[in-house]
Amino acid sequence: MTEIAAEVLIERLADWGVDTIFGIPGDGINGIMEGLRRQSDRVRFVLVHHEEAAAFMATAHAKATGRLGVCLATSGPGGIHLLNGLYDAKLDHQPVLAITGMQETSVLGTGYQQEVHLDHLYADVAEYNLIVDNPTQLPGVVDIAVRTAYARRGVAHLSLPNDVQVAPATQDPYQHVAPARPPATAPIYLSPPGMPRTEDLEAAADVLNASERPAILAGAGALHAREEVLAVAEVLGAPVIKTLPGKAVIPDDSPYAVGGIGLLGTRPGEELIEDCDTLLMAGTNFPYTKHLPEPGKVRVVQIEADPIRAGVRLPTEVPMIGDAREGLAGLLPLLKPRSDRAHLEKYQRAMDRWRDDMTALQSPERDPIAPQYLMGRIDRAASDDAILTCDSGTIATWAARHWTIRGNRRFYLSGNLATMAPGLPYAIAMQLAFPGRQVIAFIGDGGFAMLMAEFLTAAHLNLPITVVVNNNDSLGQILWEQMVLGFPEHGVRFGRPASDFSAWARSCGGYGRKVTDPADVDEAVRQALAHDGPALVDVNVNPDEPPMPGKVGYDQAVKFAKAFLKGQPHKASIATTLFKDKISQLGR
Template identity: 75%
Template sequence: MARIAAESLVERLAEWGVDTVFGMPGDGINGIMEGLRRHRDRVRFVLVHHEEAAAFMATGYAKATGRIGVCLATSGPGGIHLLNGLYDAKLDHVPVLAITGMQETSVLGTGYQQEVHLDRLYEDVAEYNMMITNPAQLPSLVDLAIRTAYARRGVAHLTLPNDLQVAEAGMAPYRTVAPARLPETAPVYLRPSGLPRQEDVEWAAEVLNNARRPAMLVGQGALHAREEVLAVAEALGAPVAKTLPGKAVIPDDSPYTTGGIGLLGTRPSEELMDEADVLFMVGTNFPYSKFLPEQARVVQFEADPTRAGARIATDVPVVCDAKEGLRALLPLLNARDRTAHLRKYQEMMDKWRADMDALENPDRDPIAPQYVVSIVDELATDDAILTCDSGTIATWAARHWTIRGERRFYLSGTLATMAPGLPYAIAMQHAYPGRQVIAYVGDGGFTMLMGEFLTAVQQRLPVKVIINNNNSLGQILWEQMVLGYPEHGVRFPEPEADFSAWARSCGGFGAKVTKSEDVAMAIGQALAHDGPALVDVDVNPNEPPMPAKVSYEQAKNFAQAFLKGQPHKAAIATTLFKDRIQRLGE
């Protein structure tokens, strides 16, 4: 049997260490599917139920492993469906390769069925974007695509016309007039050292040593630098705030952390940003600049030269890997007595944790979403991976899922899209088959890609799904009220869906919970189940994801929404009153 060009593609992926491709077949990629079949001993194909999920899986795989994630879709609509997941990779700066099909070269430009020029469509999302026009271009363009995805921490895209996929590997489909010599490449990416310039580190040390009220803000770029972050925090006596994608940088019970920052963050972190005279940003280009200090001097350790100093006026922008930069900085820091500054925030965090604990009340009716997450947190292993969708669930996870041991936490950070929680979990379970992987999702996000639970069952992946079912688009509900608008179009009609029935119909474990006293047992059974499991919990739809500090403008607009005829104001007022009482130590 003749070796086809698609085999050259698959073989090169394998040489790059790619062991998994997430995708969905179609007539635009039958040649690639044949290449995967012929080399199924080297590269595993994971069949999904929607191409968007394939892109999310590739993105989640890349986030969790640091290795390139690969997704595959057919021409036209298949390639279009990948886009949301690919933008998630682009905005969160992780390496993903998207491979798509294209109509035969002989019919391009004729308006043929499903003729969508995906290379043009992907111009914004992809750092490297190429249509293969000659089988001899493989594997060189695979090398360039993967190197670019790694180097620029983003998306690369290759699209292959049908006829070229099945052409003889390495051969031109027609005689060339003046054949050129293709570059001889190798499946190797030479990572930059990440070492900072010595003069930059000395400059950073000078500013940090003179700080009286230092603060650190760490993000996902520092996930591999936990020990170094803690060592610098100790040397500076600096409290450490964490971005949501950087939640796992240091443990949540560390004496140095003030928890999250931003809309889903903690009050101590907001106070820290207001009071700091020097802010040290490590591995983050935090996009919500309104939560950053207005007057403080800023030192930033950033891996990408284009992002260093791009978010906030920065006194000392340093281009380096977070771990390497902190290692170089540590010997230059002068230990000083800043214990009063640090102790102040430790006391504030003690109170904040007590407030959060009070909201994890098992006696609430309807069920408090904070209680559900607290049970997941209590029963999960110390190396569990939690994936999360966007919405109110991100608030509950940020505040009530505790990073300890080797736990990890992943969500769509900058794109903040709905629906990646379950696909992320499936990809991460493939990457780490021995670890507990839990998808914590809302009913809105789950329904978008709920077919992927069937994917988990069919592939015998023991992922666990916990659904925070408030029968609404909860985050949008509260955003409308903060803007002063009575809610509209954000609650689904009664009755609530029973997703546990869907789980059981797929062949997995499914439990429906409507009472607080049943939460712990159902989640415990799901975590102990040896296959895919889902627990659908009806939670209080009127529980507000309150910001750490409520501004006067937010409070005024919230009140105006009530006065304008908020349809559920009695239930909301009752919930707010109960929350306040419990924080006071009911």
């Protein structure tokens, strides 16, 4: 049987260690599907129900494993559907390869059916972007695409026309020059040096040693540097703020943890940003500058992997280029141990109060069900190595504050893109990557409805994922954003009665349960976690529970009040919920 170009593509990806490709077949990639069939002993093809989900799964695979994620779509509409998930990879700096089909080369430019020039469409999202028009380009361009995705921490794209896919692998129709032929040995990626320059480490140590009220802001780039972050925090006596994508950097019950900053952050985290005199940023390029210290008020040291991003958020006295773990390890012996722990102890007391406040909101007596209680019961029932995936919206607030990082737990969501709908595809990809671990998707009803067909994907694969739908029958985050802007809510509630997604789960052959009574939450979550296969619990929660910032600013409070005065249609139930929240906290 003659080896075809598409087979070489798949072979070379397998040489790179790719073992899974997510996608949907189509007439624009039939040759690639044949290549996958011929190499099915080396590469698994995961059939999904929407190409957007395939791209989310590839991104999740990259986030969780550190290895290249790969997604596949047909020409035209299939390739278009990938884009949202690919932007998730781009904005969160994850190595992903997108493979798409293209019409036969002889008809390009004629307005042929589904003729969409995906290389043009992907010009913004892809770091490497190529239409393969000669079979002998493979596997050389595969190597370049993979290396680019790793080196630039982003998306690479290869598009293969139909006739190229099925052409003999050695066919060279032009023969102008000899094609580049990579060695037959397994390819390798040589990562750049991870240790910052010695003079930068010394300058950073001087700044940190001179600080009186230091703080550490750790992000997703430091997820592999837990021990180093904790060691530096111990020497400096520095509280540690975690970005939301970096929530698993250190445990939430660590004596150094003060939670996050921003709208989903904690009060101690916000107060620390206002109070610190020196900030060490490790593995983060936190984009929300209004939640960072006022420029010029603090001394800033940053460890950043990308020279382009170093120092772009704040005036940075010492920007260091390197890996967070290696940089912190190199910095550690240069730091002077701090004996005065008053600064750290101040924030430990503040965090004790914050944790009490959050626990008080997890009341089983609240009816309608408080979303904080739902997340708290998931947190209590889940294992110490569980992986939680989360969608965007109010649910990210409940997960940020009530999902406790302990043991080897992990937490993943769409960070900088903050798109809806990745929670379920993320969970599927992570269960495939880590089949022995508990994987839970915490999703709002709005996000789940967008890609709910992927629950059927989980059922076909018999994956033991647990999906918990936080059903407030609204687009909750937008509702509260409208009010903070001083506008009465409009166009954000789907309308009662709330949908019942548990019926969909059962129709797919999975476990499905609808919960409307707080007394049933605990049992339903535990049964779902124990189910040998995909399970879904759809919980009606209080739609008027506000995701309040950790520290409410004066302007926010004024605009919130004005929205009420302008005729907020649900002001009575919202006011009642706010009153119950405060009573719960005062009565703890």
